[in-house]
Amino acid sequence: MNNYTENYIQTDEFPQQYIRNKENTVEGYPKLQKLMDLKEQQVVTHSTKAYGCRMNVDKMTPYLKKWLAEDGLNFDVVMIGCLSENQFLYPVLRSLPIDKLISKPGFLFIWASSTKINELSRYLNEEIVTKKFRRSEELIFIPVDKDSCFYPGMANGTDESLLDKMQWHCWMCITGTVRRATDGHLIHCNVDTDLILENETPISSTDSENTFESQTQTQKDSNSKHSSIFKKNNNCVPSEIYKIAENFSTATRRLHIIPGRTGLNMPVRLRKGWVIMSPDVMLNNFKPKEYIKETEQLLNLPEDPEIEKLRPKSPVQKPKYKNSAH
Template identity: 55%
Template sequence: MHSTHISIKSANENSKKRRGNPLKPAAQVHSNDHTEHYVHTSLPPQKFVKNSQNQVEGYPNLQKLFRLKEKHVARHATKPYGCRVNIDEMSSTLNNWIHSDKLVFEVVMIGCLTDNQFIYPLLTSLPIDRLISKPGFLFIWGSAQKINELTRLLQNDGWAKKFRKSEELVFIPVDKNSPFYPGLDDNDEALFEKMQWHCWMCITGTVRRATDGHLIHCNVDTDLNIESENLQNSAIPAHLYRIAENFSTATRRLHIIPARTGTETPVRMRPGWVIMSPDVILDNFDSVAYQAEIERLGTHLPPRSEIEALRPKSPTQRRGP
């Protein structure tokens, strides 16, 4: 009996030696502990994301899909349009587009990557649901603080009946030296800094991933985007335009920037978009010419078999017998 007890004890000790003590700290420091690395070097973790320059690196089919979609969108894009309007005149101008010019857009983007935006007053004074066709898509970009302020708007019953929040996108500047860095919050002594930008993507009307491939292409881009080194300084990176272009097949796109960005943060033109801003580089929008161009191009991109074969698709649900 005594010898049996000794053998069991020895076996337990040997087993502990093999397993190691779970309470004992590891002798080797984890090489991917970027949080600890940030404390000592001030280099944020996003600096070490390997595929931030090319998110589809290592995926040849997705790379081919991106190239095909970029060419397809460019081939069926209107010329770049700019509408230079002061912030306090935006609501009246857009109302005139709605009632007098009968303009509608399938894709409307509001906001940019600057802090001094008047998004909430614009959304509450504008019948945005009449500016966007059904089905249509609304992208609202803002800092973490601005997005939190808009939470009560999305939770409002009147707004919820017209739009439903579908996705949340995030854009992260590479470091504090980035032109897209939002700066500190009101509390300069805060332990954590909110350096990311958020986007709410809302849908009006009915659209289904599995059956409406002629309207939307889902799962092409990721929800998280990190600034790449080759981005131009602008009010909004070109990649954020491409997210909307890759998602919706519509050709009528409007971007509203309710903020003064100045010359240091230029509002650059983009083919296929009407950009409304107090500081947009070009002021050439004409509703008659724009609608004539849309009539020639069509309101949606024509289907292309190569893109359909490569793009990710949602499975269709089988109905019972």
């Protein structure tokens, strides 16, 4: 038996608490560290300003259809869901015009807890979805322990199993044609792993400060009685989840849809380079025409020679030649 598994049974301490490089997964690998730093700097430099679209769940689909019909607006990266159990995942997925909302090639990330994974699988197995999207990768996020704000308590509420279902799942799907060996201007593969571990320090502390700086002084004053509460809490979306999408796709048009309320204890903070649609997003400043004007000059991040030198690449297959008969 694995020692950490036995230790969990005896002490109720999760094995991931003993992983030493949770805060910096590339510790001891200077080239990977430099690659991560360069990627982060590039994304920040070429990101749009942070946009929020405050919208009740039942209004999301009509508004998205309005963006498509009136503004011709679509995105290259769409993320749906966050690390909250209170999400109307399946009905929202069924109603969203996802195939029209995402450009080709485009990338779809859908997050769900263990209790929602059957709903997610049911949706992805529907014929109308399989014709337009293909599953590429499954990503996993694991909270550090039961005290984490990302611990999916509802997944274990009625389960008498000895083991806890604490992971969050994400299916990454692709529409259109993209090849990892030849389309380096569109995707950067193998920069991150498919397993994300929560840091013991607040995951989104840096992003939280950036979020507050992006709000107007008037909004800060009007929400002053809540600001101290917000600063003490995490984002309902760990920054690592955003970074996975940012590191993989070079596209600059990114949309995040959160189909459910998260409440004051799990605020929906803004992030540069993303349009975040949620009933509880902290700032409501999205204007389609302004966004289109801001993104039309740079749809993909420019190629960086240093990043190209450092990032992992898939080998280009050599053409096969048939031996001629003599």
